[in-house]
Amino acid sequence: MEFYPLLLLEVLMSKIDLNNISHTYNPNDPEPTYALNPFSMTWENGKRYAILGPSGCGKTTMLNIVSGLVRPSAGSILFDDKDVTDLKTEERNIAQVFQFPVIYNTMTVFENLAFPLLCRDFEKEKINERVNSVAETLNLQSFLKSPARKLTADQKQLISLGRGLVREDVAAVLMDEPLTVIDPDLKFRLRRKLKEINEEFKTTLVYVTHDQNEAMTFADNIIVMSDGEVVQAGTPKELFERPNTTFVGYFIGSPAMNLFETEASSNDCVKINGTLIKTNTNLSKLKDKKIKLGIRSEFINLAEDQKDNLLSVEVDKVEDLGNYKLLTAKMGELTIKSKINRETEVPSSDVKLHIPADKCCVYENEILI
Amino acid sequence: MGKLYKFLKYFFITFWAVFVVAPFLWALTTSFKDFNSVNGGATYIPWVDFEPKLEGWRVLIKSPANGGVDIIEPYFNSLFVTCTASLISIVLGTLSAYALSRFTFKAGFVKNNDITFFFISQRIMPPIVLSIPFFLFLGAISLLDSLIGLIVVYIVLLMPIAVWIMVDFFNKVPREIDETALIDGCNPYQAFFKVVLPNSIPGLIVAGMFCIIFGWIDFFFAFILTFTEVQLLPVKIVALNSSITPWWSLSASALVSVAPLIIVAFIVERYLSKGNLSGAIK
Numbered sequence: 001m002e003f004y005p006l007l008l009l010e011v012l013m014s015k016i017d018l019n020n021i022s023h024t025y026n027p028n029d030p031e032p033t034y035a036l037n038p039f040s041m042t043w044e045n046g047k048r049y050a051i052l053g054p055s056g057c058g059k060t061t062m063l064n065i066v067s068g069l070v071r072p073s074a075g076s077i078l079f080d081d082k083d084v085t086d087l088k089t090e091e092r093n094i095a096q097v098f099q100f101p102v103i104y105n106t107m108t109v110f111e112n113l114a115f116p117l118l119c120r121d122f123e124k125e126k127i128n129e130r131v132n133s134v135a136e137t138l139n140l141q142s143f144l145k146s147p148a149r150k151l152t153a154d155q156k157q158l159i160s161l162g163r164g165l166v167r168e169d170v171a172a173v174l175m176d177e178p179l180t181v182i183d184p185d186l187k188f189r190l191r192r193k194l195k196e197i198n199e200e201f202k203t204t205l206v207y208v209t210h211d212q213n214e215a216m217t218f219a220d221n222i223i224v225m226s227d228g229e230v231v232q233a234g235t236p237k238e239l240f241e242r243p244n245t246t247f248v249g250y251f252i253g254s255p256a257m258n259l260f261e262t263e264a265s266s267n268d269c270v271k272i273n274g275t276l277i278k279t280n281t282n283l284s285k286l287k288d289k290k291i292k293l294g295i296r297s298e299f300i301n302l303a304e305d306q307k308d309n310l311l312s313v314e315v316d317k318v319e320d321l322g323n324y325k326l327l328t329a330k331m332g333e334l335t336i337k338s339k340i341n342r343e344t345e346v347p348s349s350d351v352k353l354h355i356p357a358d359k360c361c362v363y364e365n366e367i368l369i
Numbered sequence: 370m371g372k373l374y375k376f377l378k379y380f381f382i383t384f385w386a387v388f389v390v391a392p393f394l395w396a397l398t399t400s401f402k403d404f405n406s407v408n409g410g411a412t413y414i415p416w417v418d419f420e421p422k423l424e425g426w427r428v429l430i431k432s433p434a435n436g437g438v439d440i441i442e443p444y445f446n447s448l449f450v451t452c453t454a455s456l457i458s459i460v461l462g463t464l465s466a467y468a469l470s471r472f473t474f475k476a477g478f479v480k481n482n483d484i485t486f487f488f489i490s491q492r493i494m495p496p497i498v499l500s501i502p503f504f505l506f507l508g509a510i511s512l513l514d515s516l517i518g519l520i521v522v523y524i525v526l527l528m529p530i531a532v533w534i535m536v537d538f539f540n541k542v543p544r545e546i547d548e549t550a551l552i553d554g555c556n557p558y559q560a561f562f563k564v565v566l567p568n569s570i571p572g573l574i575v576a577g578m579f580c581i582i583f584g585w586i587d588f589f590f591a592f593i594l595t596f597t598e599v600q601l602l603p604v605k606i607v608a609l610n611s612s613i614t615p616w617w618s619l620s621a622s623a624l625v626s627v628a629p630l631i632i633v634a635f636i637v638e639r640y641l642s643k644g645n646l647s648g649a650i651k
Contacts, residue, residue, distance in 0.1 A: 068551075069548050088551070089548070089551040095552060096552045098549070102543065104564055104567075104568070105567075105568050106567040106570070115553050116554055119553050119554035
């Protein structure tokens with residue numbers, strides 16, 4: 001009896017490998033357009049992943065490939081080193097929740113939640129136990145006997161979510177913008193609930209969203225996509241501090257990353273409006289090339305006693321956003337945004353801003369050097 | 370304003386009810402009249418205006434030898450042919466509609482929509498065009514003047530209706546339902562029978578209703594493809610007519626023949642009023 005939980009854990013372990021996956025919806029065309037360009041990735045067991053990107057960038061295609069609704073044009077998918085590329089959806093151990101609630105109208109809430117277990121011939125007691133536990137987690141106990149179609153949209157979405165969570169042995173629960181129809185307050189609580197579930201049961205959660213805030217607060221790994229391309233995958237901190245491309249810098253963070261067109265003036269300095277700014281990047285090969293300097297508004301501060309890397313700017317406006325002040329400054333044509341401490345007094349005319357060298361990102365052709 | 374509106378509303382409803390019910394009342398009273406009462410002008414109150422007689426109804430069940438027409442056998446023939454043909458049409462039509470709605474077919478330039486249109490085109494064509502081919506075809510396989518032959522023909526006529534209604538219906542059932550069922554562990558057949566089909570009951574009811582109505586009222590093919598062995602109700606009712614129009618027995622037979630449709634309407638109405646059919650009927 002002692003080792004039973006251990007055994008269970010072994011069953012739960014599931015790593016998902018995506019090897020050189022790519023997909024096109026018109027494979028017979030001489031020049032097919034790719035919804036997903038080739039990429040490889042490993043999803044560790046028990047982690048929370050967010051796939052982030054604007055509409056039509058291939059997020060849903062990626063999910064459908066993992067769940068088996070779409071067969072990738074090339075590449076292979078491994079669950080725990082077992083090739084499942086050719087396995088049908090129903091043979092894969094995966095749960096997927098769609099953007100809009102999908103419920104079985106003709107069944108009660110209980111039957112809806114029990115359906116995935118019934119399809120897999122679980123025993124009656126086990127089904128009762130699992131359904132009740134999931135219903136408790138999602139606050140659906142009082143509705144178990146009512147017909148599912150009578151519920152409100154967000155309760156219906158909870159049922160969809162519940163059907164994903166009711167199986168303990170799923171390799172991953174894939175969620176395609178599942179909280180779109182749910183009202184903001186409940187949205188917040190549900191996201192936290194999902195985190196708890198993930199921590200308690202070690203279920204891998206994959207969460208598709210176009211809301212960077214949602215992604216940053218939910219996931220411990222974020223995959224940023226754009227135009228069928230995986231642009232960057234990493235922890236929220238990595239994405240925030242060292243965006244791989246200007247797109248990521250622009251897409252993640254609010255306000256977007258400050259980007260200045262510039263050129264290298266020495267091995268580690270760039271010139272912005274005549275002022276030299278030192279960076280920690282080796283620029284020796286980039287002489288006379290068009291590059292961009294990116295820096296987060298969070299890292300720019302009013303100069304106190306620093307001597308180097310200062311920009312003299314003209315204050316344009318200061319907005320008090322509650323927990324911080326957003327300073328918009330002008331330097332000739334350039335606009336610089338800086339998030340500063342709420343308590344700091346900002347002079348109304350000219351100020352000096354300090355640009356920390358270690359936080360500077362240099363981009364050539366929109367790609368981080 | 371409110372009172373006037375209410376008055377007009379009830380006035381219109383009452384007017385419409387009278388308009389709809391009056392023919393039935395006329396047929397009902399006429400069926401209990403004899404030759405003299407019918408020729409005595411339109412009267413409606415039995416025992417006061419006329420002496421009710423059962424002759425009109427008796428004719429329907431008396432054997433021809435006793436001067437009757439005996440519609441009992443044609444009645445059950447019609448019920449059997451309509452129900453069987455409708456059932457088969459619904460089953461085949463629903464399956465093909467699901468395929469047309471969910472899978473992509475391609476044969477040269479022919480695609481899903483063309484196939485769906487092919488089905489519907491069977492109903493666009495005037496029925497008379499089909500009469501000679503059907504006659505020759507049934508003759509060739511020795512099914513003229515038989516129940517099976519009629520069922521085959523009626524399936525051809527009813528299945529397009531079922532396909533048409535069900536394709537439209539399945540297109541409105543979100544694909545995600547099928548996909549969710551697959552993810553929940555059904556194979557494609559289970560997904561169809563356990564999830565999609567139960568969700569499509571309103572559509573099935575509407576399609577079934579149309580099939581039954583069109584099957585039941587058909588006179589044309591029943592008239593052309595049968596002679597003496599098998600007779601269907603519409604043909605038999607027309608045969609009631611003679612040089613002296615027997616209004617009493619015609620009225621009685623009209624009432625009996627319309628009865629099944631009224632029963633079907635009552636059953637379907639229960640689903641209609643639940644609002645379940647909102648997606649199925651536009």
